[in-house]
Amino acid sequence: MDMEPLVALDPAWPKMALADAEAALTVAGGKFEIETVEIDGIPTRVWKHAPPSLAWLIAASRAHGARAFTVYEDERVSYDANFRAVAALAHALVAMGIGKGDRVGLAMRNLPEWPVIFFAAASIGAIVVPLNAWWTSGELEYGIDDSGCRILFVDDERYQRLATDNPALPAIEKMVVARASVALDPRAMRLEDLIGTPHGYATLPDAELPSVALLPDDAATIFYTSGTTGNPKGALGSHRNLMTNILTSAFSGARTYLRRGEAIPDPTPKTFLTCIPMFHVTACSATMMGAVAAGNTLVFMRKWDTIRAMELIEREKVHVTGGVPTIAWQILEHPDRDRYDLSSLEAIAYGGAPSAPELVRRIFTEFGALPSNGWGMTETMATVTGHGGEDYLARPTSAGPPVPVADLKIVDEDGVTELAIGDVGELWARGPMVVKGYWNKPEASAATFVNGWVRTGDLARLDDEGFVYIVDRAKDMIIRGGENIYSSEVENVLYAHPAVTDCALIGIPHRTLGEEPAAVVHLAPGMEASEAELQAWVKARLAIFKTPVAIRFVHDTLPRNANGKILKKDLKVLFEDRVAA
Structure with missing residues (x-):
């Protein structure tokens, strides 16, 4: 023990x-x-x-009948109602030309629509790409383009985030928006026009799923994770x-x-x-x-x-x-x-x-x-x-x-x-x-x-x-309350600031979050930057949870081993006051 x-x-x-x-x-x-x-x-x-597949699983879930599957605010969706919505959306996707192997993006907060979209796409053999709803529009754009999503489901917040920056998203043929509060562009449509609202799922027709041959080892999802270098990787x-x-x-x-x-x-x-x-x-x-x-x-x-x-x-x-x-x-x-x-x-x-x-x-x-x-x-x-x-x-x-x-x-x-x-x-x-x-x-x-x-x-x-x-x-990663923060990603943003010539991101202990990100920075001679300025710089470019909670400035370049790797363990002493607090 x-x-x-x-x-x-x-x-x-x-x-x-x-x-x-x-x-x-x-x-x-x-x-x-x-x-x-x-x-x-x-x-x-x-x-x-x-079970052999996601389609088999969601079809079998009808046996749970009137029992509540999802509860959100005053919306209670039973297993029967959820399946009706899944089947309706699955047929709508087939009608749009989505089929086996096509990627379907999904970027929204936890809503009753989330599992409906997930199972509808997976049940027809499409590959579901759940995207981090906390990502900036630039991060979302990378995941959408890298996976090659043909159709993208978003909630109102994600739609407005993307609409503000208006990335090209060349592979996207249609954007389907749940709970839209604004007028949509010609490439977008409302999810409610396809399956109604969660309150009405129980009144949808009692239809079977489209018939699609699925094997257990067929591809079903791409969840994005990041390594210590380069862009995020999609785990298939x-x-x-x-x-x-x-x-x-x-x-x-x-x-x-x-x-x-x-x-x-x-x-x-x-x-x-x-x-x-x-x-x-x-x-x-x-x-x-x-x-x-x-x-x-x-x-x-x-x-x-x-x-x-x-x-x-x-x-x-x-x-x-x-x-x-x-x-x-x-x-x-x-x-x-x-x-x-x-x-x-x-x-x-x-x-x-x-x-x-x-x-x-x-x-x-x-x-x-x-x-x-x-x-x-x-x-x-x-x-x-x-x-x-x-x-x-x-x-x-x-x-x-x-x-x-x-x-x-x-x-x-x-x-x-x-x-x-x-x-x-x-x-x-x-x-x-x-x-x-x-x-x-x-x-x-x-x-x-x-x-x-x-x-x-x-x-x-x-x-x-x-x-x-x-x-x-061994991977250079910080986990803040369950969210992965890959140091190189934040370091690259800091390096992009004109005043920064050397930097490192490390994790400092936090009693409830497990860890928080903190940065050590060496500024270029004659240049100035404050902690608040660099934090704002990161916050504008990455999801907010990746922003360093503290930044310490050092006069010399950071300590490295013979291979040129920064000795991050030697930097933790700079944050002892914060850890003690």
Whole structure:
């Protein structure tokens, strides 16, 4: 174990060894049975009973009938109504000439329309491109052009953002706008003209989906991630990638019961307060896929607000929330928390950002809810490991063991030598959740995806039971409240300022966000620039969460090693006053 358990555990726990629980759950004929299939010529263990495609999944969801699928303000869309809207939009897309392999862009905040568009496009074999709604128009333009979207769905805010800067977007044939508040240009149309508003989805015709032949390993999504150099990369995901998460999440929950010595209960629908954007794999893949399979309800918020979140937890009797540690911290520490009935909460789950062991303890002791987390990345379509309940309380700095269809290994700097248990090296992962590669970037794909394995760029170690401990990130990345900030992107913007000749972006610890970006800058001789000026410079060019919260100026160029790489660890001392505060 990595440290003493955070709370006193039952002395008889665990009632079942990890390996025995896995063997019991994956027995032939059972829900979690495993088989081996070839994916791109590589034998791969997969969940035998995972749904075959997104089209199959959304069609099966009709069985949930009148149960609420999405809740947003006063809009409540049932599973039946949602499917009617999906089918109607799928047929509309086919009528527009959209077919298998065409890219369909989707840039909007969490709204009931988001999953409708997602499933409609994916069900006809199109490749859905969820774009970061926080991006500037320039960042959106890059993602749209790089993926080659033929049609783009946006909400009113994204439409106006793009309309203001008016990028050419040559591949876009039609822009479809949800909840438009302004007159649209000739290339745009209102989504409501195709399927109406969420209030009216239940009155749409009861139609089947268009008949399209889909295979599990057909391409389904492009989620954008960034490396430490160059432009963002589109991770090309398959139907199997997304379907894998359904059984992965269910397996982790079932394993917790067996470890506790309890019978696995029959699945019952739960209500989730979905606080993180759907354009992240955490929300889209790790949360929504399982929700649709189980008949869970997803409650959306226009934007994160702690008071509003507690109101919704009380009103909707929310069972599960989370997403990133920030959300749990802000609810825990809000002075008005006791004014709200939060007793319905059963679990607070998160990933995507570092979390302090103190948070794990407080979720359990103050909410009476079980904490859970996991490890994954955009390139693994979210979940590879699952960590919850007593296992998490016992190993609060671990991200858990891999699920049985996944493998982890720790590899030396040479990219070949597998290291021993307990040694720190680069974490490699493989399994049916690993994406097909990067869209139109063969060199980057070859460097990252090796014979079914993905090189994660995370520095980690494994213990003797297979629990993984992420100790650092080899990739030069900062995670602020679940949002990835790639240092080179911000540094390039700072370098573009006429007064800056040397700079580095580093992450400084933040109690609730995990990390925040901060910059160290060396100015050109005779030039001047203030902290506020450089922050405004970045803010005007990148999404606001990428703006450095603090900038320190140094007289000399930044320290580097023999290879010319900036020694960022030596710069953290400049922010000790901020960390201490």
